[in-house]
Structure formats: C-alpha cells, structure tokens
Amino acid sequence: MSILIIADVKSRTINPSTLEMLSAAKKIAKNNTMPIYILIPFGNIGGDSYCSSEFKTFILDLNIEQYSAHVLVKYISSVIREVNASYIIGMHTPFSIDYIPALSVSINAQCITQIHSLDVAERITVTRGSHAGKLDRHIVINDTPIILTVLPGSFEPYTITDVQTQHITTIHIPEVNKHIYCNFITKDMKDTSLDEADVIVGAGKGIGSRENLNLIYEFAKVFPHSAVAGSRIVCDYGWLPYSKQIGITGKSIAPKVYIACAISGSSQHVAGIKGAKTIIAINKDPYAPIFNVSHYGVVADIFEFIPQFIDFVQNNA
Amino acid sequence: MENKFKILVCIKQVPDTNALVYLNDGIPEYDEKTVYVINRYDEYALEEALQLKDCGLTSYIHAVSVGPHRLQKALRRSLEMGVDEAFHIQSDDDRLHNPYVIAQAITQFAQQNYDIIFTGVMSEDTMNQQTGQLIAAMLGYKHATGVTELSLNNTTITITRELDAQESLMYELHIPCVISVQSSIHKPRYPSLSNVLRARKQEIAIIKQDLITSTGKTKSYFTMPQKTTQCQFIEGSISQKVTELYTILHKNAVL
Numbered sequence: 088m089s090i091l092i093i094a095d096v097k098s099r100t101i102n103p104s105t106l107e108m109l110s111a112a113k114k115i116a117k118n119n120t121m122p123i124y125i126l127i128p129f130g131n132i133g134g135d136s137y138c139s140s141e142f143k144t145f146i147l148d149l150n151i152e153q154y155s156a157h158v159l160v161k162y163i164s165s166v167i168r169e170v171n172a173s174y175i176i177g178m179h180t181p182f183s184i185d186y187i188p189a190l191s192v193s194i195n196a197q198c199i200t201q202i203h204s205l206d207v208a209e210r211i212t213v214t215r216g217s218h219a220g221k222l223d224r225h226i227v228i229n230d231t232p233i234i235l236t237v238l239p240g241s242f243e244p245y246t247i248t249d250v251q252t253q254h255i256t257t258i259h260i261p262e263v264n265k266h267i268y269c270n271f272i273t274k275d276m277k278d279t280s281l282d283e284a285d286v287i288v289g290a291g292k293g294i295g296s297r298e299n300l301n302l303i304y305e306f307a308k309v310f311p312h313s314a315v316a317g318s319r320i321v322c323d324y325g326w327l328p329y330s331k332q333i334g335i336t337g338k339s340i341a342p343k344v345y346i347a348c349a350i351s352g353s354s355q356h357v358a359g360i361k362g363a364k365t366i367i368a369i370n371k372d373p374y375a376p377i378f379n380v381s382h383y384g385v386v387a388d389i390f391e392f393i394p395q396f397i398d399f400v401q402n403n404a
Numbered sequence: 405m406e407n408k409f410k411i412l413v414c415i416k417q418v419p420d421t422n423a424l425v426y427l428n429d430g431i432p433e434y435d436e437k438t439v440y441v442i443n444r445y446d447e448y449a450l451e452e453a454l455q456l457k458d459c460g461l462t463s464y465i466h467a468v469s470v471g472p473h474r475l476q477k478a479l480r481r482s483l484e485m486g487v488d489e490a491f492h493i494q495s496d497d498d499r500l501h502n503p504y505v506i507a508q509a510i511t512q513f514a515q516q517n518y519d520i521i522f523t524g525v526m527s528e529d530t531m532n533q534q535t536g537q538l539i540a541a542m543l544g545y546k547h548a549t550g551v552t553e554l555s556l557n558n559t560t561i562t563i564t565r566e567l568d569a570q571e572s573l574m575y576e577l578h579i580p581c582v583i584s585v586q587s588s589i590h591k592p593r594y595p596s597l598s599n600v601l602r603a604r605k606q607e608i609a610i611i612k613q614d615l616i617t618s619t620g621k622t623k624s625y626f627t628m629p630q631k632t633t634q635c636q637f638i639e640g641s642i643s644q645k646v647t648e649l650y651t652i653l654h655k656n657a658v659l
Contacts (some may be wrong), residue, residue: 098571154573156537157546179533181567185549188503188534192541197504197622200532204630217626218425219529222432226624233622269575276570286658292421310658320444323587330569336550336586337569344658351421354531365656366633367649374424376629383652384635385645392642399646400659 088173088231089122090115093163093187095178099151099271100133108176108237109142109245114207115174124170128159135255139247144255149265156186158264164193166258173231179238181336191234198234199226201354203241216354220376238354239335240361278330284314287342287363289333290326291318293349293370293389297326303348306393309400316340318356334359348389352377369393407558408463409579411453412518414510414539415446415467415482417475418529432626442478445524447485447592449585452554453522454486454593461556464488466518470509470615472496476608483603484595493611501615507538509615514543520561521582525550536584547582548575552589 090112095102105125112123123142127134129151138144145166149158167175167190175194177187179201191198202213210227213235217224281287288307290300300315307313317327319334333340334356341362348369350356357380360366368381371388378384385392417440419425424435442450453465467482469475470493479490493509495501514521521543523536533549540547552572553564564574566586577583595603638648653659 097568154575156548160541181550181565182573184533184537185547185565186537188537189541189547191504191534192538197502198534199622200534214630216629217530218432219419219421219423219531220629221425222427222626223629224624224626226622228622230622267575269573272564272572272574274570274572310653312658319587325591329588332569335568336566344653344656367652368635378635378637379629379631380633381635382633383649384637385649386637387642387645392645395642396646396649399643399650403650 089124089170090174090176091167091170091172092123092125093175093177093183094125094127094132094134094137095180095183096129096132096151097180097182101127101137102178102180102182103244104178104180104239105137106244106247107239107242108178109247110242111205111237112174112176113245114205115211117207121173122170124166124172126163126166128163129154130257135252136250137247138252138254139249140251140254141247141249142254146255146257148257148260152269152271153265153267154269155264155267156189158260158267159186160189160193161264162258162260164190167194167232173233175232175234177234177236179236179335184236187234187236194232194234196232196234198236200236201238202235203238203354216376220351220353221374239358274330276330280314281316281331281333281338281340283312285312285343286310287314287316287333287340287345289316289318289345289347289350289360290321291348291350292320293351294321294326297324299390300326302390302393305397306346306348309397318350318353347377347381348393350377351375352380409456409461409519409556410517411456411462411465411520411522412514413446413450413453413465413467413482413487413522414535415450415469415478416443416524416527417441417469417471417478418443418527421528427626427628430625440474440477442481443524443527443529445526445528445585445587447524448587448589449522449524450482450485450487451590451592452583452585453520455590456556457486466491468493468510468513470495470501470506479608480603481595483606483608484600485593486595486599490606490608491611492608493613495615503532503535503538505615507535507542509613510535510539511542512613513611514539516543516580519579521545521580523582523584525584525586536582540582543580543582545580545582546577547584548577549584550586551583552586554583
C-alpha cells in the first residue's frame with residue numbers, strides 16, 4: 088500500500104499546485120503509515136526540487152516535448168505496480184487530464200475526477216461536484232487501487248523543507264518511445280488587464296446577449312482600477328475574447344474584489360477565482376453554486392440591480 | 405487525399421443547465437419540467453465531424469448515445485445536423501452509469517469499425533472528463549483531449565490542445581484515434597430544413613447490450629454542495645441591497 092502523486096505541468100515546468108496534491112496525500116497517509124511517492128513525468132521540467140527524505144521521487148527520462156499520453160500511461164502503470172500504489176493522485180488540469188484517466192484501463196482501477204475535498208475516517212471519502220455543481224457527490228472508497236484527480240486550489244500547498252536529491256530515481260525510457268515531437272504554442276498575452284485590476288467584473292451566460300455586455304462594462308467603469316472578464320460559455324459565444332476567460336482552461340485571477348454577474352459558478356470557473364480576496368455574486372437564482380464560494384451574495388436580477396447601483400454611485404460620489 | 409474516414413461521434417443527453425434538482429431521500433431527482441438537450445461540448449464534437457464531411461473526407465458519420473428512451477431526441481437532433489446514422493444503446497436508468505460503464509458500452513459497439521471517434525471534452529452535468537480517454541485505452545487507440553484545432557493527413561491527424569489561456573500543445577496522432585473536442589473549435593451549426601426533413605424519416609437503430617452498471621468498488625451519496633465561504637446574503641429591497649453593497653465595496657477600499 089502506498090500513494091503515488093503524478094506531478095502536473097504548467098508553462099513547461101512543474102505546476103506548483105503539485106504541492107496541493109502532497110497535502111491531500113498526507114491526509115490519506117494518516118500517521119505516515121503509507122509511503123508517498125512522487126512521479127515527475129519529464130526530466131526537463133525542474134523536478135529536482137520535489138524530493139525529500141519524506142518521500143521518494145521518480146523522474147521519467149523523457150523531455151516535455153516528447154509528450155505522448157500513450158507512453159506516459161505505459162511507464163506510469165509499471166511504476167504504480169512497482170510501488171504497489173493504492174491511491175494514484177493527479178491534478179485536474181487540461182494537461183494531466185489528457186492521460187490520467189487512461190491509467191484506469193491499464194491498472195484496472197476506477198478513476199474519480201475533479202475531487203475538491205476528502206475525509207479520512209475508517210474509510211476514505213472523496214467529494215466532487217455533481218449535477219452541474221448543484222449537488223455534491225461523496226464517494227466512499229471501498230476498494231483500491233483508485234485514481235483521483237484533484238481540482239486545483241482545493242488543498243493548501245504542502246511545504247517541502249529538506250530537499251534531498253539522493254531520493255530521486257530516474258526511470259529509463261527506451262529511445263523507441265521518444266520519437267514524438269510536440270510543439271508548445273505560447274500566445275502573445277499583451278493584455279495584462281486582468282492581472283492589474285483591483286476589481287474584476289465577471290459576466291456569465293445569464294447576461295443573455297453580447298449587447299447586454301455593455302451593462303457589465305458600465306458597471307466595471309464605476310471602479311477606478313477594473314476589468315471585465317467572463318465564464319467559458321460567454322467566450323464560446325464570442326461575446327468576449329478567450330483572453331478574458333476565467334477558469335481552469337483560462338486565467339486564474341487574484342483581484343481585491345471579484346464580482347460574478349449572472350454566473351452560475353461551475354467548478355471549472357470557480358477554480359480560477361479562488362485567489363480573489365473578496366468574492367461577490369449577483370444572481371437571480373438563490374441556489375446558484377456561485378454563492379457557495381462567495382463572501383457576499385446579492386439575489387437579484389442584474390438588469391434591475393446594476394443600473395440602480397450605477398445611479399447610486401454617480402449620485403454619491 | 406485518397407482516404408475517406410469512418411467517423412463515430414459519442415453524444416450524451418443532459419438536463420438543461422437551468423434544470424432544478426432535488427434530493428428525494430438522498431437520491432437526486434430532476435424537476436419533472438426538466439428539458440433535456442445534447443451536451444453542449446458534444447455539439448462541438450458533432451460539428452467537427454460535419455466539417456470533415458463538408459470537405460468530402462468522410463465515408464460516413466455515425467452518432468451513438470447510451471441511456472433511456474428520451475435521448476432519442478438528442479440522436480434525432482444529430483441526424484438533423486447532418487449525421488448519416490444514429491445508434492441508441494438502450495439502458496433504462498442512466499443515473500447509475502459511470503464513465504467506465506459508458507466507455508465499455510461504446511467500445512463494444514464501436515469495435516474496430518471507426519477511424520476517428522469524437523467526443524466532447526466533458527459533459528455539462530457530471531463533468532467527469534474521462535469517457536474519451538477510456539474508450540481510447542479500451543480500444544488501444546491514440547487519443548487527445550481539449551482539442552481546439554485539427555487537420556487530417558493521410559494516416560495521421562495534427563491536433564492542437566488547449567492547456568490554458570496562454571498555452572497550447574500541437575502534435576500528430578496516428579489514426580485510428582479518439583478526439584475529445586473543446587468548445588473553442590468551430591461553432592455548431594443549426595440544422596438545415598432539408599436535413600430536418602430527411603432526419604424525420606430516418607430510423608434510429610436500437611442496440612441491446614447488457615451493461616454492467618456498477619463496478620462494486622465504490623458507494624456514493626449526495627448532499628447539497630459544501631460551502632467554502634459563509635456567504636453573507638444582502639437582504640432587503642433593491643435599493644437597500646444597492647446601499648449595502650456600496651458600503652461593503654467602500655470598506656474593501658475599491659470605491
């Protein structure tokens with residue numbers, strides 16, 4: 088019995104959120120009765136600092152440019168068998184979700200994705216959103232091995248105190264599996280408005296049309312350092328460019344205040360707003376999941392509330 | 405290009421995102437007025453297959469879905485969009501199905517008969533995001549998820565996967581393969597009148613399979629969502645709410 092963490096990749100280096108999985112693993116390991124292993128899937132992503140006397144680290148002898156879901160599944164499956172892993176933990180990001188569920192076929196284990204919390208009692212229970220975030224589903228794990236993917240931002244990052252490289256083992260990958268060549272395309276992000284704003288006003292599907300976005304722009308204008316952003320669907324509809332998309336597949340934001348307007352609050356969107364100091368939601372549906380992660384909630388129709396708010400500020404400023 | 409490709413699109417029928425769900429003795433139940441639609445991401449998968457058809461690159465496009473009778477409406481819609489044939493793998497209760505069960509059913513149906521299998525990147529209701537990867541692993545095919553661009557070569561596909569707002573990853577996959585498309589690809593089409601008329605006359609083939617509905621490894625229960633913050637609801641009339649929110653924002657030093 089052991090726990091294997093599979094490191095995630097962001098911008099061609101280890102995603103620091105990998106440390107969040109360590110916290111989840113520490114919880115599962117109870118009183119450190121179960122050994123923890125970290126698997127770094129590539130040799131050139133700066134994995135050397137993810138090693139310590141507390142756990143063992145494996146690094147696959149592959150370059151990130153040689154990414155292949157197929158090859159990773161093959162070699163990670165054999166590591167899982169070698170360390171007799173009961174819990175295999177990956178990150179729920181577009182990078183890792185590409186191959187981690189495929190492990191479940193090769194090691195014959197169930198995969199539960201997008202978990203946001205876990206409870207350790209006699210048995211381990213993991214929790215994920217369900218029914219488009221309107222409910223939580225709690226899954227009691229009765230049998231292992233099991234594969235879990237963790238929603239970013241759900242656990243506090245663990246601090247590695249004593250980096251010790253002698254605990255690293257490199258796994259040799261035969262040349263025959265290395266011929267693949269991947270091209271990373273980095274978009275030119277000249278638009279830094281979301282990084283610099285004190286207040287970000289987010290628009291959701293509930294705004295109804297591109298024209299109604301004007302109301303959101305007017306609302307944002309009330310605040311001195313503000314920007315407008317949106318949920319994935321608003322960008323899919325072409326109402327906002329993808330550079331303004333907040334969530335797992337878009338940007339993560341950390342303004343002083345985030346105001347979610349007519350956004351239901353899917354887990355994919357919420358993962359991108361956790362850095363905001365204060366979250367305010369305005370939504371006419373009192374059961375919208377966004378209120379579960381907000382500090383302040385206004386149950387109101389944005390088309391009624393926002394114009395009155397703008398008037399109020401203009402008359403009181 | 406000489407090759408013409410045999411395409412399968414896997415679709416799921418989901419409750420409209422506005423649907424109300426209740427816990428009845430711990431069991432989730434949707435409101436009886438719930439409208440069911442094609443999963444939004446699967447519409448993008450259908451569109452991608454149809455784009456290939458428009459370029460004359462397909463020998464046929466099939467759509468498949470697993471679940472109760474009501475999902476025939478979703479399959480009908482896929483025919484209206486331009487799919488050649490639709491297949492319904494019957495199963496009375498789709499609430500017990502996990503992605504593994506669905507992937508097994510689709511794998512058994514697909515066998516080795518398709519060159520490219522499309523899925524949406526995830527479903528809007530359960531968001532498991534793993535059916536495509538599982539089908540590929542079960543069939544021994546290559547796969548890619550979160551695909552936002554693709555172009556066909558003779559025996560390979562060049563795909564671009566979206567990683568985040570800033571970065572994408574591009575590489576080649578050998579055919580046969582499974583592609584899970586992300587929504588920033590081509591916008592799904594509205595059915596043309598001629599396709600709607602054609603689809604009306606078409607039969608949806610019924611496939612009977614014994615589905616294994618539980619792997620027996622896990623047991624689950626449902627609750628209302630966990631709150632990560634204690635949301636303070638601003639009460640009162642609209643103008644009271646406006647004043648109160650103004651005060652809060654003022655205290656947060658942003659106004």
